[in-house]
Amino acid sequence: VTLGVAGVGLIGGSIALRARERGRRVIGFDLDPRAAALVDEVAPSLDALGERARTLVLALPLDATLEAIRRLRGRSDYDLVLDVASVKVPVAEAAHGWAPFVATHPIAGAETAGPAAARADLFEGRTWAYVPAGDAQAAAAVDRARAFIETMGGRAFPVEAAAHDRALALTSHLPQVVVSVLAALVAGGEPPPELAGPGLASTLRLAGSPWSLWEPIVRANAEPLAALLRELGGRLQGLAADLQAGEVGRLASYFEDAHVGYERLVRARRPETNSAAPPLS
Amino acid sequence: VTLGVAGVGLIGGSIALRARERGRRVIGFDLDPRAAALVDEVAPSLDALGERARTLVLALPLDATLEAIRRLRGRSDYDLVLDVASVKVPVAEAAHGWAPFVATHPIAGAETAGPAAARADLFEGRTWAYVPAGDAQAAAAVDRARAFIETMGGRAFPVEAAAHDRALALTSHLPQVVVSVLAALVAGGEPPPELAGPGLASTLRLAGSPWSLWEPIVRANAEPLAALLRELGGRLQGLAADLQAGEVGRLASYFEDAHVGYERLVRARRPETNSAAPPLS
Numbered sequence: 001v002t003l004g005v006a007g008v009g010l011i012g013g014s015i016a017l018r019a020r021e022r023g024r025r026v027i028g029f030d031l032d033p034r035a036a037a038l039v040d041e042v043a044p045s046l047d048a049l050g051e052r053a054r055t056l057v058l059a060l061p062l063d064a065t066l067e068a069i070r071r072l073r074g075r076s077d078y079d080l081v082l083d084v085a086s087v088k089v090p091v092a093e094a095a096h097g098w099a100p101f102v103a104t105h106p107i108a109g110a111e112t113a114g115p116a117a118a119r120a121d122l123f124e125g126r127t128w129a130y131v132p133a134g135d136a137q138a139a140a141a142v143d144r145a146r147a148f149i150e151t152m153g154g155r156a157f158p159v160e161a162a163a164h165d166r167a168l169a170l171t172s173h174l175p176q177v178v179v180s181v182l183a184a185l186v187a188g189g190e191p192p193p194e195l196a197g198p199g200l201a202s203t204l205r206l207a208g209s210p211w212s213l214w215e216p217i218v219r220a221n222a223e224p225l226a227a228l229l230r231e232l233g234g235r236l237q238g239l240a241a242d243l244q245a246g247e248v249g250r251l252a253s254y255f256e257d258a259h260v261g262y263e264r265l266v267r268a269r270r271p272e273t274n275s276a277a278p279p280l281s
Numbered sequence: 282v283t284l285g286v287a288g289v290g291l292i293g294g295s296i297a298l299r300a301r302e303r304g305r306r307v308i309g310f311d312l313d314p315r316a317a318a319l320v321d322e323v324a325p326s327l328d329a330l331g332e333r334a335r336t337l338v339l340a341l342p343l344d345a346t347l348e349a350i351r352r353l354r355g356r357s358d359y360d361l362v363l364d365v366a367s368v369k370v371p372v373a374e375a376a377h378g379w380a381p382f383v384a385t386h387p388i389a390g391a392e393t394a395g396p397a398a399a400r401a402d403l404f405e406g407r408t409w410a411y412v413p414a415g416d417a418q419a420a421a422a423v424d425r426a427r428a429f430i431e432t433m434g435g436r437a438f439p440v441e442a443a444a445h446d447r448a449l450a451l452t453s454h455l456p457q458v459v460v461s462v463l464a465a466l467v468a469g470g471e472p473p474p475e476l477a478g479p480g481l482a483s484t485l486r487l488a489g490s491p492w493s494l495w496e497p498i499v500r501a502n503a504e505p506l507a508a509l510l511r512e513l514g515g516r517l518q519g520l521a522a523d524l525q526a527g528e529v530g531r532l533a534s535y536f537e538d539a540h541v542g543y544e545r546l547v548r549a550r551r552p553e554t555n556s557a558a559p560p561l562s
Contacts, residue, residue: 108479109478109480129476155475157473157476166470175463175485177517184539186546189509194408194410195440195449197408200452200546201550203456204539204542208539211537218529222525226522226524230517233513236462239507240507254462255490257468258460259489261469261488264468
């Protein structure tokens, strides 16, 4: 069965590569000419793609995803349409009542966007979240979405749209914004690059993320993100006052909480849980 | 010539492994019994080690480094004594006038401390900063320190103590504190671990760093660190207000500055400068 992929960047391109590896024919649409290398055929437009495929993946930035849902939801001849955007509430709202649609989000990525970074094993063993069905009609699409996620190598994980967005504000949107602001501040101090080491490289790895991808995410999830930024900013300013007074008790307890959090959110998630962490490089 | 290594953890252990690979005999002192595996002989005390070696590396936490300098500087029979602590002003002050002493700092590391993480190539191609000589007598020691750094595979980089500490506040101490506070905040929100992805893993990699190692660093470099924390906290709170007002202009410009900083401080520092970044894992 032909798979349509709208947006053949890192995520869409990786989906296309994996699907073709599994013997599916893939038609893609993307403005980037490099996308042609990842698909069997390039459609001239989103509408043309929408007419050719019965299973359709919208692998577009959030704003383009919402626009594509509005453009395509009039049609009734899909088995499955899924998106992969990082915020789920506006997607679930835009697609409300569209039976073949399932809102999903693969928790995988790289700091390099674009088709050149695509790889067939990007989702191997990674969580791929999806918003479970609200009614009987949609349940068939959700079953198909779960099966699709499994063919991609992902681990299907059900989560309501609002719970997803609150969690991602913590695990993704806040870290991204903090890393970008931190990188800007560090670079602005103009330290000799020779004194930037492997720890900084790891911390700043997300600092190359494109703003065009993040602007709609940040806008769509502004409320929980703003609350977290305010809280974090307050904690950092409190620490500044502590340090100037020679107090380090609060910072010590943050280190302790950080160890617990790192264990739970990072080390326990690694395939090689019990082995030593690899050296930074 | 016998090399003495006080503190056989990640850094001291890696120095010992490299030196032995190059045919040197290494005597070490450490309270951790695992250290014995990395050296030819274990000294029963710092004083015993100090009596046996003419070249001595102090690979201890900052506070222990300062204490060791006070204990050993009465002796005059060293060719070279160097430390590796992350803050240089208090070390340079404590060792002022001690001819064989050179304050140094290898910009290498891993988020895992301790002898088990040691490896002979830890310093390969990495900057190893040193504080240049203040007078003719010390110049001989500095020449020996440069030669020592080169045998370790490091790139000797001269920097004055105060300039080093200001730069490291930016490139290391601020990122460490921010990552620890961020990890504590993220974990406190109790997101499902399934929704923590590879980007978060990279961002939080330093969150496992031991407080015992960081407490003396943070205290010693409190002033520039506090100023940076205050500035960063203010920027994050400003962004929170922006987001709630639907404004993203400042955040967009931080992303832009972050790209430039990432390029200059991370990508340009990689051996494989021109290749694509590896995927997050």
